[in-house]
Structure formats: C-alpha cells, structure tokens
Amino acid sequence: MLSLRFAIPTANTLIPSKNKPKPGLVVQSGWNQTDLLSSLPKRYDYKLQAATADLTDGRASMADKEVELPEGLSRELMPKHVAVIMDGNGRWARQKGLPASAGHEAGVKSLREMVELCGHWGIQVLTVFAFSTENWIRPKVEVDFLLSLFERALKSEMESFQKSGIRISVIGDSSKLPTSLLGLINEVEETTKNNTRLQLIVAVSYSGKYDVVQACRSIAERAKDGQIQLEDINESLIEQELETNCTEYPYPDLLIRTSGELRVSNFLLWQLAYTELFFAQELWPDFGKEEFVEALSSYQQRQRRYGGRHS
C-alpha cells in the first residue's frame, strides 16, 4: 500500500552511520539502571549481585590499573561481557593482494589490541568466535593454518596472559582438534584459571546449536541415571550445562560483528537472548580502538527493557 508516509527513511539501522559519538549524549534522562535491574529475567540475577559486589570484591582493586576511558564513555554503563564475531580476515587479505594467512595474522593483532582495551576499561569477559563448526568445510590448507596459528598464539602469549591477569577458556567441540592443540589448551586453561582481570573465552569449532544439543545430552544422561527428575529441567539447568558455564557472566551484553555482515552465524544462540547487537562495517583487522569506542558508545545509549516498560 503506497502512501506519503514512506518519506520515513527505510535504511537498515544495523549499519551504524559514520558520525562520531557526541560526549554527553550517553544516558537517557530518567533512566534508572537500578529500576531496570529489578525487572530483569531470572537469568540476569547475577547483575543485581555484581552491581553491589563489585564495590567490595577483588576486581575493584584493579581500578588503579584501569586507564582513563575515552570521552563519551561511562564506566558505570560498560558492558560486563562483550562477544565478538571476528569476520573479514580473508576479505582484508584479498583487498591488499595478500594470502589469506596474512589476513588471519592481522586478525590476531586486532584481537590482541581488543583484549588489552577490555582489560583496561573494566570489561570482565570477552568471548571471541575464532572458528565455527561451519569453517571446517574451508580448504584444508586454510584450516590447518588457522589451527596452527591458534597454537602459536597460545604458546607465545601464555606468559603475557599470566602477567596481565587474563584467564583463558576455550569452548567448542574439541573432538576434531589435533591432540597437540588440545594438550596446549588444557595447559593454558589450568595455568591461567586463577586470573581475575579479564576472562578471554575463545570459541573454537563452536556452534550455538551444538552447545544446546550437548547440554541436552548431559541433562538426559543425568535424568537416566536418576540424578535429576524430568520435572526439574528448567532454564537454569540448561544454562549450567552450556559450555559458557566456565564464566560467572555467560550472557553477553554486547555482540559485535565486523565486516558488515548482518547475521549471528550460529554463535552463542541461547546466550544472545537479550544481547545488544552491533554490526560494524570495518573488516576485523581494521577494527581498532576508535571502532570499539563507537560500538561501546552505541551500546551505552541503548535502552534495555527485557520485555517490560521502564517509563
């Protein structure tokens, strides 16, 4: 039905405009985060606890190591958990006339920078989608390179993770990974398990659907063994069995996907229920501090209602 009302722009708002965030345009007047927290779905109960606990637990002592935030960003509105789909390494390499491996190496540099920024700005958990189950269909040469790149990066960064207080967790279907990589992953996870500054969760050979299926299998086993009754199965039980049970904050507040693609690609499905989505045009190797600030600024301006009303 055609009418004059289509003067309203139809642009897809998932692709952000290039305007820089204005300082002061961060918090909506009358929006009280405490009011919102009290009406959260049950799965977000940790936010209520964290809001008071942060003042008293060890993380507050890291504040002296946290650097000044860029203008326009507020520490109180910083997301606790950021997830990233690191898309665009291949395209970046092709644009520069380089092999795909160069794109992935450049991607690792971008990741290093983002980990450092998250640590400085008080983000507690960073989950990155390094390798999906669908990526196994890529050429074997590329897959082997990616896995060896991951192994090299873990080896070379282990000491730096320890120094920076970063805890590493790896999630995904480990059955297809080479034994040497599996051994290294266990070693890194064990070595860094007591670090508290930032938890870096790397999703390798991961699929959101697979995560739910394996949780379901665990629950079925427990029901068959009589550990739980079928009536006891609830959302909380599923949450405990998902691979993100390795963290205190399993639900990302913000998901960033680079390279302009507008989809979630089977990443963290259950966990993304109320996550704010941000789609950046830049390819992953070009995603740096400025682009991250833009994503965080967009996040901090959003009104999160969790199905309710707050005005």
Place this chain on the structure above:
Amino acid sequence: MLINEDVLGRIFSGWTSILRKCVFRVLRVGPIPCHVAIIMDGNRRYAKRKRLEEGTGHDAGAMALLYLLVYCYELGIKYVTAYAFSIDNFKRNPEEVQKIMDLMMESVFLLARLSKVCSLRVHFAGNLQLLSADLRTAAKKLMENTAGNSNLVLTICVSYTCSDEILHAVEESCKEKTETTGRDDESVIKLADIEKHMYMAVAPDPDILIRTGGECRLSNFLLWQSCCCHLSSIFTVWPEFGVLHLVKVVLDFQHKYSYFARKKNAIMELENG
C-alpha cells in the same frame, strides 16, 4: 478498535493494489525469501506520537500485520512469523496485557475470515498454557480449522520466548529418550530430536528477521532458528511498516542471496553428515 472487515476489501482492490502487484511482479524476477520473521516493535511509540489513546497502538500494529500478510501472499512468501507477545511481556501493566489479549481474540476471528480468502494456515507458537482458557481454545480451534491450508503459513508467537521453546524441546527429547530401550545410538539425543519438538517445527528457518522500532536485539525471538538468517533492523515503528519497507528488505535479501544459499547448503551438509 481500528480493525474491521472492510479493510479486507480495501486491501485487495483499487489502483494501489494494481500498482503493488506490478512492483511485486518485477521483484519476483529474483529470488523471494521463503520465510520472513518479524519483531513488531514500536506500537506504543506510534500511539504516543499520534496522540492516540494508550493501547490503540497495538490495534494499528495488528492492522499492519494484516496488510503484511496480504503483501506476502501476493509476493509469494510462504511463511510469516510474527512476535506478538513474549513471556517477558506479562510483567507489563496488567491493563496493557489485557488489551493485547483482547486484541488477540479479535484477531483470531479476523484471521479465520482471511484464511478462507487466501488459504492461510494459522499456527500459534508458544507456551499456550499461560493464556486464558478462552483464548487458548479459540487459538487451537483456528489452528485445527486451517491445518489443511497451504498457500501461506502465519505463525503467531504468543506467550513465547525461544529459551522457553528450547526448554520445552529439551524436556520432550529427554522424556522420549529415557523411555527408549533400543540401541545405544538411538538413545543419544541429536539435533533433529530437539528440532522436531520446537514450537516452530511447522516452518523452515527464516530467511530474513526484521525488527522495527530501531532496536538491535533479538529479545529472545527465534534465537535457534535465526542462527544464519539475514537480520534487518528498521527505524520505522511497526504500524508504519508498509510495502516499500518490505520491498527494500527483499531487495537486500536478493543482493545477498547467493551467499545465503551457499551457507544454508553447507550447514545442511554438516548437520546431515
């Protein structure tokens, strides 16, 4: 109350209808999405902006959905899924909740009429036990009466969240497998076991998920089913979503179609392999 049966006559007649069909004929030269899913956000903002009585925004939203159904029918889209009411929405003001439930009841009757005009199948996805007995009965009756229709399948997600849907599917799968006494591999839960118990099992995964109102989040809608679909967030509030918005969304889909088709095939190979 903005919905009435005259609107059905108006949509299908007039020069706007002829013009619309011409535009759709051109669009159909390219690939058309099989399944479009919508988060109908912005009804309240629409009512506020137009200085309407509180609650009439939802009436306007229902009308917009009716128009969309007709457009999809004419364009050849086979499945439409609309997020009408989330389980989380029950915590809103009880008056607003009741207004929406009353509107849903009226919509059931209007959809029954529409289903005869264009062989529409209506399905309600969600935890229907949370609805009033009257609405639940009316919804089930409409589902039964339209089960044989196949031109267009409308799924209305009411009293729905995807985590509740997955929970229900997990419960059913566990129940099924704990009763299985066959071979070991038959008792292991697979992806297909969970998917067959989803409320959304009547439809394939969506090709496009549209959210109106400018927000960029899924709000617990089709998390499982939208894992690889194209996401589209439109600033326009839902009651103002019209044919040109739909055309733009379909053009976006056609632009990325070859990539989606490859991805879908790759995922199906992986899941079956």
